[in-house]
Amino acid sequence: MHLGATSQDISDTATALQLQEATALLEKDLNNFENALLEKTQRYKQTIMIGRTHGQHALPITLGFKFAIWTRENARHIQRLRQCQERLLVGKMSGAVGSMAGLGPNALKIQDLVMQKLGLRAVDISNQIIQRDIHAEFISSMSIIASTLDKIATEIRELQRPEISELAEPFEKTKQVGSSTMPHKHNPELCERICGLAKVMRSLTVPALENVPTWHERDLTQTSAERFIIPESCILIDYMLHLMTDILNNLVVHEEKMRKNIDLTQGRTMSEAVMMALVAKGMGRQETHEVLRQLTIKSETENQPFKKTLLDDKVVHAKLNEKEINRALNPRNYLGTSLRQIDLVIKKTRRERKQRQLIS
Numbered sequence: 001m002h003l004g005a006t007s008q009d010i011s012d013t014a015t016a017l018q019l020q021e022a023t024a025l026l027e028k029d030l031n032n033f034e035n036a037l038l039e040k041t042q043r044y045k046q047t048i049m050i051g052r053t054h055g056q057h058a059l060p061i062t063l064g065f066k067f068a069i070w071t072r073e074n075a076r077h078i079q080r081l082r083q084c085q086e087r088l089l090v091g092k093m094s095g096a097v098g099s100m101a102g103l104g105p106n107a108l109k110i111q112d113l114v115m116q117k118l119g120l121r122a123v124d125i126s127n128q129i130i131q132r133d134i135h136a137e138f139i140s141s142m143s144i145i146a147s148t149l150d151k152i153a154t155e156i157r158e159l160q161r162p163e164i165s166e167l168a169e170p171f172e173k174t175k176q177v178g179s180s181t182m183p184h185k186h187n188p189e190l191c192e193r194i195c196g197l198a199k200v201m202r203s204l205t206v207p208a209l210e211n212v213p214t215w216h217e218r219d220l221t222q223t224s225a226e227r228f229i230i231p232e233s234c235i236l237i238d239y240m241l242h243l244m245t246d247i248l249n250n251l252v253v254h255e256e257k258m259r260k261n262i263d264l265t266q267g268r269t270m271s272e273a274v275m276m277a278l279v280a281k282g283m284g285r286q287e288t289h290e291v292l293r294q295l296t297i298k299s300e301t302e303n304q305p306f307k308k309t310l311l312d313d314k315v316v317h318a319k320l321n322e323k324e325i326n327r328a329l330n331p332r333n334y335l336g337t338s339l340r341q342i343d344l345v346i347k348k349t350r351r352e353r354k355q356r357q358l359i360s
Helices: 007-043 063-088 107-118 133-159 189-203 205-210 221-249 255-265 268-280 285-301 306-312 314-319 322-329 338-355
Strands: 048-053 056-062
Touching: 007 063, 007 107, 007 133, 007 221, 007 338, 048 255, 056 063, 056 255, 056 268, 056 338, 063 133, 063 338, 133 189, 133 205, 133 221, 189 205, 189 221, 205 221, 255 268, 268 285, 268 306, 268 314, 268 322, 285 306, 285 314, 306 314, 306 322
Parallel strands: none
Antiparallel strands: 048 056
């Protein structure tokens, strides 16, 4: 077995075999997570809520729209993993410096036959080791997945705040304890766990990238780091995907609170819709923006509904009657193409799942 080969022929190829099994499991995890995202996208397609930018109320969206964005992000992770597998799942049988000198004139054929038997692709060319850019790519891809899970977990944590209370991770009311001293607390500890582990996962990209440089045809600086970062990356992402899928499957959604939160600003979040209605009536865009900017400040300062402020303003009321103002202030009338975009995401994702033979 060792005639003409080097130890790294065996260990690098064995790593590829392990990663072949690991990536198959991770793709299954991503497929299950996608299914959970897809279900929530469909279920909450029309569940209206306020969209936020800079932590402030912006414009109305739907909860399904938020899930649709995450669904396509996860789809890109599946694409990246599959593309990465093409470069990652390679083995070698090329000897001490990659020249294959010890394997004789049929060395290339020997390497191909060994890889065919193992179900791997032969590396295009190598020295004593398979080049570590492919492992760095894989671990970087796992870190991007972790960052997506971190983003989703952070969003749930933010929306679980009592003053917002739109979403919440599952809480076992019969036995779960939120705090050892404050009995009332329902801490988002599962989402916090995901955010914490994402930090660990991202930290593994640094040694993975540091493993790309090597002295000449090979040194031992990669091996010691790889014994940690490769298995740890796989284990972390597998666990995080399982955990987040479970959170989504049991997610608590407070639709009524979402509707109430839209009304917190007394209609001022619909100022852009009013502006567009006024522009359609012939007012200049910049002039309209300044008028409405001042009216939103007036509404907020005097703590009065934006509708009343608009009706009391001679400039606005000269252009828009009460019915037209009501129409502009209705959040459901200002979702744009949100619902259509959600339908397109669902259709595309289902088509891809069918191509992956997940649905008939």
